[in-house]
Amino acid sequence: MGKPRLLIIGCGDVGMRLLPLLRARFRIFALTSQPARCAELREAGAIPIVANLDNAASLAKLAGLAPYCVHLAPPRSEGASDIRTQNLTAILPDKSRLVYISTTGVYGDCGGASFDETRTVRPQNARAVRRVAAEQALRAWAKRSYSNLSILRVPGIYAADRLPIERLQKGTPALADADDVYTNHIHADDLAKLIMLALFRAKPQRVYHAVDDSDLKMAAYFDLVADAFQLPRPPRLPRYELAQQVSPMLLSFMSESRRMQNQRVKRELGMRFQYPTVTQGVDAALDSVLQHHRFKDNN
Template sequence: MTQFRSEGRPHILIAGCGYVGQRLAARLRDRYEITALIRANDKAAALERQGLKTLVIDLDRPRVGSSIPERLDQEAIVYLAPPPGSGESDLRLDRFLHLAFVPPKSFVYMSTTGVYGDSQGGLVDESTPVMPLTERARRRVSAEEMTRVWCHERRVRRVVLRVPGIYGPDRLPLERLRKSEPVVRPEDAGITNRIHVDDLVSACEAAIENKEARGVYNVTDGNSISSTSFIDLVAELTGLPRPPRVSMEEAQLTFSPERLSFLNESRRVSNDRMLKHLGVTLRYPDLEAGIRASL
């Protein structure tokens, strides 16, 4: 079992400490002792240079005898690692849960609004049945159920954050605009949703610290627009040319299967429960302000 010395502060394990996880660690490190679970030694070394404790475990090929940190004051596990790229279930998460012996007070799992499938532009909320259309989304549904069973058996408070497209610094489609990559014309583009990374970090923080929080929360900024409208707004704010338009029929011939899978789903995602029950105050409810802050 892996042991970490207590520093008198409650402990949080962040599994998958990348774009979101590093920002969450920076937000929490003054109040909590943080350990980042990373799959590669080079990434661990980079985080350690930032002052983070790290644990290297490749969840696709865990070493014999591996375990996550054993701490009786384990405040939370925040699981941000993506599922594997194939299959119907999240074997990566399954292996992680088998390594977690001492239950935390709370388990926060970052899922996706893709579990709702296509509502043809209609509004979905946390009571809407899941209807995943892609393998990627079905893996997320499997993972949500896996965490539900694990947390129920151990009496752990569980929070699932269903997240749409994440944008922020270094996460804007600037390269696509510079290359003049085409987009689907507005009349063919479905409705999509997004969240600024800083507001997503606030949702993770609230999931840990709001002891009444449990169950599923949609995490969005409330701006339901098409991906074409979003890219056009980025172009306008950066002074780059708007991308060329193609019909959906043309897109079917030239776009990647993954990109098409997003275009084939259209939904408006309600964030009422996040605002009223989880208690998140959005820093960027205005999309233009969020894009400007990301540049």
């Protein structure tokens, strides 16, 4: 009784990691379009609400429900705008506090440059264009509703169960070093922590890079995981050869190079990473897998 209300939109893996960090402070509602997930959400400490962001009428029950919101839902996979975010802003109360999980893809290819949050966005694929549209829609909503908006731009999320093991097992090639791109990372648990900190500490209408301290090229990340799990390293190919062997979507991920600075989350949010680098996160993932196998062997 008396706890402020928080609404989580898109309560998947990261949302489930966020729930234990917030349920003592908030009465949490979780939107789901899948009735089969209600029991799981209740067990994790949330009150499930069945509705669909693609159906504006189904969201009426959420109108004015919670002054705090975490928006984790991605846009749909077509179009130039984000209808889901537009539908959401129609039912949020004035003077809300919202944390939106966007993507580092809004910057496009930066040629491996290192930069902070002041860099202008330059989306270069349809997915990133929709994310920029979502950010713009939320900024307009925050301005007219006197609300506090925080945007976390998130890179590749990894965890023990979110590693490229299947890709390595298939032998999918990676780029040769001369053509390779710099990528950014965040452990799923650290992202959940960052979302919690943003709810309480973020400045209004502020963008934050939700990235760790790693400075890795993409193939080096694959090699790191392969070595840890005793898998073959992926073959390296020049870009023109790799383009003939991978899907256009995968190639697009391997065509944008950027190194994003994270001083703002440390300085303004007080973030202390549990896994400051991918090396530490992969080591912890390996330990977790080994402990799981030992437990199974002993039982």
